[in-house]
Amino acid sequence: MNDAPPLGQIVRDGLWSNNPALVQLLGLCPLLAVSSTVVNALGLALATLLVLLGSNLAVSLIRHRVTPTVRLPAFVMIIAAFVTCAELLMAAYAFELYRILGIFIPLIVTNCAILGRAEAFASRQPPLPAATDGLMTGLGFAGVLVLLGAIRELFGQGTLFSGMDLLLGPAAAGWELTVFPDLNVLFLVLPPGAFFATGLLIALKNVIDDRLARRRRARRPAMPREERRVRVTGTIR
Numbered sequence: 001m002n003d004a005p006p007l008g009q010i011v012r013d014g015l016w017s018n019n020p021a022l023v024q025l026l027g028l029c030p031l032l033a034v035s036s037t038v039v040n041a042l043g044l045a046l047a048t049l050l051v052l053l054g055s056n057l058a059v060s061l062i063r064h065r066v067t068p069t070v071r072l073p074a075f076v077m078i079i080a081a082f083v084t085c086a087e088l089l090m091a092a093y094a095f096e097l098y099r100i101l102g103i104f105i106p107l108i109v110t111n112c113a114i115l116g117r118a119e120a121f122a123s124r125q126p127p128l129p130a131a132t133d134g135l136m137t138g139l140g141f142a143g144v145l146v147l148l149g150a151i152r153e154l155f156g157q158g159t160l161f162s163g164m165d166l167l168l169g170p171a172a173a174g175w176e177l178t179v180f181p182d183l184n185v186l187f188l189v190l191p192p193g194a195f196f197a198t199g200l201l202i203a204l205k206n207v208i209d210d211r212l213a214r215r216r217r218a219r220r221p222a223m224p225r226e227e228r229r230v231r232v233t234g235t236i237r
Contacts, residue, residue, distance in 0.1 A: 054085075075118045
């Protein structure tokens with residue numbers, strides 16, 4: 001078993017530094033396919049979050065009982081079990097949204113981000129870090145998914161939170177906001193628009209990371225001239 005990293009680092013990696021959608025570029029198929037509206041994105045995001053959290057915790061609990069020869073099949077079976085639970089829950093409580101998302105709910109089983117975290121992290125760490133990693137990775141993926149859905153719905157249809165009653169029930173029927181009544185950019189509604197919007201989000205993250213790195217370098221105290229010369233030449237006077 002590897003030493004577990006600090007929980008703060010796990011949170012930063014899952015939400016930002018190692019975000020599965022913006023850094024690892026995993027799970028792009030559902031990310032691009034169902035993010036045409038906020039409600040679609042949120043439905044898939046919640047299902048993926050549930051599967052990530054549950055599978056990471058389960059894999060961590062059985063990590064000492066699974067032999068290397070059956071590790072991957074066992075992990076896939078665990079993930080498939082949690083996907084089935086998420087699918088049944090959505091079919092029971094949000095059937096219309098379940099029909100809209102269609103095949104992309106069962107396809108969570110093939111999401112590389114979930115299997116990757118189970119193999120690379122959960123199978124080597126205790127339950128608490130593994131569950132935290134699953135939660136933060138799921139929230140990172142969900143955040144990008146919902147943000148992408150908001151961008152595409154807002155600039156593609158001019159609305160926000162359209163159809164939220166499909167997920168949250170009749171109480172959310174009046175949540176729809178018409179921000180741009182006459183805006184209808186078909187490009188953003190279609191799959192090419194999803195690629196374009198995702199590229200913009202990745203570029204924005206890179207810009208933010210670059211500015212943060214420059215600020216850290218600017219705050220770092222300057223090294224004395226004599227110490228710099230010693231490090232370069234390797235001699236001490």
